[in-house]
Amino acid sequence: MSGTVKKNYVRPLDFKNGHIDMGHGAGGRASAQLIEELFLAAFDNDYLRQGNDGALLSLPPGRMVMATDAHVVSPLFFPGGDIGCLSVHGTINDVAMSGATPLYLSASFILEEGFPLAELKRIVESMAQASREAGVPVVTGDTKVVERGKGDGVFISTTGVGIVPEGVHIDGANARPGDAVFVSGHIGSHGMAIMAQRESLAFETEIVSDTAALHGLVAAMLAAVPRLRVLRDPTRGGLATTLNEIARQSNVGMLLEEKAIPVLPQVDAACELLGLDPLYVANEGKLIVICAEEDAAVLLDAMRAHPLGAHAARIGTVIEDAHGFVQMKTRFGGRRVVDWLSGEQLPRIC
Amino acid sequence: MSGTVKKNYVRPLDFKNGHIDMGHGAGGRASAQLIEELFLAAFDNDYLRQGNDGALLSLPPGRMVMATDAHVVSPLFFPGGDIGCLSVHGTINDVAMSGATPLYLSASFILEEGFPLAELKRIVESMAQASREAGVPVVTGDTKVVERGKGDGVFISTTGVGIVPEGVHIDGANARPGDAVFVSGHIGSHGMAIMAQRESLAFETEIVSDTAALHGLVAAMLAAVPRLRVLRDPTRGGLATTLNEIARQSNVGMLLEEKAIPVLPQVDAACELLGLDPLYVANEGKLIVICAEEDAAVLLDAMRAHPLGAHAARIGTVIEDAHGFVQMKTRFGGRRVVDWLSGEQLPRIC
Amino acid sequence: MCLAIPVRVIEVRPEQKAVVDLAGVRKEISTALVEDVQPGEYVILHVGYAIGKVDAEEAARTLELFNQLEQAQSAERPIAPEAVK
């Protein structure tokens, strides 16, 4: 079948020096070539090879979960990852945060005219690798090209579907006073790895993004404690904002213990330097989990037994609070509110 | 529960004079407010109100179809529609082109800093209306904000899932020599309605986009002829390119009859003016269907009985051709190849 | 060589502009290159400019010519276009 194709376009794409132009998004033969030589080659699976506008999939019985995320990270490549693997992890994690087994991904690309094909290839191959490692294939996709100055290299929106096992009922509204609150590891690494790349801030660190697919960890946690109450990945807005979201959804408060929250020293240092609070810095391979107090010990053991949960820690307790405040006992001995992120996290000077 | 919310942000969004700023995409309280006051309000359904990172859905048994499309149309508003309804129709149609009943949509928004909230509201409401009319809810979503000059107002990626009824086997690879080829109505209206809005071309017409959700028409067609061979919506690249795609997938040729192809006179005229060929102009509410010759008459009746197929026409026949050429008997009496769209469709001067 | 099409003038505007119509599609064009353009006339439009007028009588004569051929000399052999299908 690819023999037939070759008749139509013989010169392969120039992945060394070529650039995306408007023709690659026009839906004609140039678009078809990009799909064939880049996307199909990288993602290579039978669903995508169906070549129809939608992919025909088989699904085990159960309640389905659907999640989507747009990825617009800048820079596109950063220590520990790139927008490609991020877009796979980001959506797999959102599916996993319902306790579901992620099964299929779709990917839609918005490319900026002039984007180097070499970089696009690197991104797509990183995506494909992440998808293979996670065992979640990209089964359908779409590619558009926008004029130079109307995009930012590449944006990737991914959507994932998965199936929730019987007996699992996870919901942000499930937290109850007395429940234990955990985080699966050190916070703030992803956001800080990216900020360190911003030319204007110009600092050097060994910080690498924590981007990772968490469904394996979730499966291990559910095997130990099937009745987990809440799962959520503290991405944009960081730990603080995600806890506030849960508090609002469950109509409870929380009380955190500052010294229990795992933060790498270099992340802490970079935050000091920029006047930021690690509680508000984004993560991409961490989760927050809430369970009943009586399951807390078993859960923590299960998390720590998994490589992605090795530094898991109990960071607080759910409390009754009609105002939904997340509070924290500071390392210093005081107490304070841990509020939602307000606005954008701008480096603070004074 | 929305009472609890109010405690956190009291001043409603300014949908009259406000603009998107970076804070709306930072994942903090401003993001939450945008979701609450705009997206939840417009799409209003229980799935979305779950408020988790993924939506928990119930799915009837059957083979699932998943399809995705990024929408980057410029201008955002055009006669007959806008990017909002387009993004609903575009993905519903891709699901429907597998013969599936579309069930759920996800939506991911990439907003440009400075985009007026009033326009965003108009777009989201148009999307919500299209989703309601189609009976396909938007169950989960995501919103990101990019800096001014790194986007183009709003991009919307939608993903849809649906279930294929028993006995339906539609595939672009199913066309066989002798099969009948149909189009569901006049071609080229969508692309031309948009081109007419481009300031640089500056012409006036009454042309309106044909954007529409086609799953109802597909259901009617399948009711009449369950064993349809191929369905596809000729969007970017137009009728010509989509037929070439099918010819390639099925490893056949086609022979079209130019005078049978329905084109509105004003679309024809606009094409003459710009040196374009209506066969390459995009559609958003049309489909191509291929069936066995013996089903042709029944199918045409079924299509014409549906409002979206009133102008359906048989436009050609599948032929044997190892080269996959789509050929056409011209109205003039000659014969020619109808090739893939090459590059972008640029207005031609000479 | 260059793409140009006959369009009908429906309105003459100041500064050597006119609005033309082609099957309901309207566009403002420049008439700076053609003298004395009147509504109802057809002009040949190229890159936004009228470059000449269509002579209605000559057009009719040409169309007649196409058919006269046949009338004058009738079909001597049967018409056998290539079989396409």
Add this chain to the structure above:
Amino acid sequence: MCLAIPVRVIEVRPEQKAVVDLAGVRKEISTALVEDVQPGEYVILHVGYAIGKVDAEEAARTLELFNQLEQAQSAERPIAPEAVK
């Protein structure tokens, strides 16, 4: 008022620049506002500029002061911080 932090100088560079370290995070800063900066010293960094040095002895003395308090006057009443939980 303004945000500033003590960082260790690890390298002095030409044109009144230095590389400083804070728990593994490194940054090039300007030392144009402080005389005679030496590697190993701590400076107070503000908006990319060293604005002063940290006097190690004084720092030790201040820390001692915090504790001396206790030693000198010992706890007269039991410490009863507010119950947080």
Add this chain to the structure above:
Amino acid sequence: MKYIDEFRDGEVAQKIAARLRAEVSPDRRYSFMEFCGGHTHAISRYGIEELLPANVRMIHGPGCPVCVLPIGRIDHAISLALERGAIVCTYGDTMRVPASGGLSLIKAKARGADIRMVYSAADSLKIAAENPDREVVFFAIGFETTTPPTALVIREAAARGLANFSVLCCHVLTPSAITHILESPEVRDFGTVPIDGFIGPAHVSIVIGSGPYEHFAEEYRKPVVIAGFEPLDVIQAILMLVRQVNQGRAEVENEFTRAVTTEGNVTAQTLVSEVFELRTTFEWRGLGEVPYSALRIRPAYAAFDAERKFQLDYRPVADNKACECGAILRGVKRPTDCKLFGTVCTPENPMGSCMVSSEGACAAHYSYGRYKDIPVVTA
């Protein structure tokens, strides 16, 4: 669409085709060159060759302004945008023409050049007015049809004192190219390109009139029939050429009387002479240097001449070696004679300009005519 649809009538075409079959002498071959890309396009798009008797052969001429634009001129446009930071305005047709270093205007745009596709020369003037702090260059290509609008905008820029506007003038002249072909050794001496007559330009002739062609008919004894670009115009013109050949005539006939007069558009001609003057020579792709075959901006409007303003030195650049464009433009070869046709060279990755414009012989054959090279079996 009046004056369009009537000239595309398939039934009438069959009648003219029948007449043509009846009138050709079975014992001789007829070779006609359609000078214009517009005719080439019509022949391919409407499948006119299928209606022609087997012994009537059409030779595609060099009358596609995109195809004859030499690489060096496109390089100029690209360097103005990429290196000099100018906004370069251009008709869409030129966007994909291959230039040096694997570039084209569309690829240069993808690398950050500010290149704007315009529908009309007037749009480039508007862009100049809107961007007073940028240099705006209109990359002006085309034959006599397209030259008058360029003259108008130069005059208007002068009147409005738009100091940031200039024109990179690549306008070329039809009669000189025809002369060049007739003077070429292939036609004149070797007879490798047997030309029995010309289909004369449609829209060029609206501007220049039918007068200039008299010379060819007389001097070179070649029949010329000026024809419109609609398919009936073309087939009728072929019939008229066959009749001239059969009758031993070599005259200028006008099939396109509804738009073409003997003297042409005098207003436009006057304007063009006011703004432009003849270049002593100009390079055409495929034809090489052709004397007195192009226009340049008169010294009175030097301020708007991009060549002068940016001191552009023209340097000829060789075409891709394997590309047969030159020979095809001279009528010596056909697209399928080129080894790259349809494999390395396609509309997506054109190696030569003839694969770019849909009026180019290679693109026309690729997009509309390839089925002819290949036997087709219908079900």
Add this chain to the structure above:
Amino acid sequence: MKYIDEFRDGEVAQKIAARLRAEVSPDRRYSFMEFCGGHTHAISRYGIEELLPANVRMIHGPGCPVCVLPIGRIDHAISLALERGAIVCTYGDTMRVPASGGLSLIKAKARGADIRMVYSAADSLKIAAENPDREVVFFAIGFETTTPPTALVIREAAARGLANFSVLCCHVLTPSAITHILESPEVRDFGTVPIDGFIGPAHVSIVIGSGPYEHFAEEYRKPVVIAGFEPLDVIQAILMLVRQVNQGRAEVENEFTRAVTTEGNVTAQTLVSEVFELRTTFEWRGLGEVPYSALRIRPAYAAFDAERKFQLDYRPVADNKACECGAILRGVKRPTDCKLFGTVCTPENPMGSCMVSSEGACAAHYSYGRYKDIPVVTA
């Protein structure tokens, strides 16, 4: 992190807190003003107030440069970007401060103003060098800590002849503001703001030294303890103030000896005097016109003074009527005294500048302290 972590030790804090409880006289109230926003922030973020005896009250002072920036100055910055097309560079802190017409720098940016957040004054110079065809204005705010870097970039711009660079100078002076507060009727006459002593600035004092505060201690009989911004520094300084009050002393003491000397950073002081001179008066939000309280660029560097270059006329703009920022900055009211606090005015939609900077009293209380207003039940 050396010199940081040791000064945040919770166990040591408990000890100092115990000492404080032991030493305060139960029968009197102690009111201390921390002048600096940095201290305000530390008090809220680390929950220091919980460690203080009930009769020790902290009054938040006006030492947050973002909070005291009057609307008219931000309007200048916005108009330079929006109306004059300049690139305006600014520290992130000012981005959200409400200006006239419902705007702020961040909202102006969303409307197309080219506003760049910089980490350092030097970055704005770099932007100017990279954009020679644009005007680049550095919106310079801050107290004595932040002024020397601005002086350096002005001097460098002059040395490099960067004609497109200028500075909108809004640098203000700490001692004048303290004087202004001490001279205010609330403090001096009515005693509505009983100030028993000051926590003196940390980083400002690194630059100006402890010398300038002697005047207040002597003239106004107010104890001053200069303290670092770490929580142990703050609580220790409070203890030192309590002791002065108890002992009837009014001296300048220095808790921050590890960084602050008597004379301060003379290099920086010299540089500042070379580039800047005193303004006779300057408007502070909340305090109104304060004589000799700010700096402007000396005539020698006039070419780099955005006020002169763009002929900016300062016009005071009234704050939102319901906003109590002014009273809060003078220590007369607390955030919760404002009717808008936490309802109409939140960090997302700040009505006043005190809700913008995390050093602002309203923002600090909103983000860190609100639980205190509300009884909490733990499970």
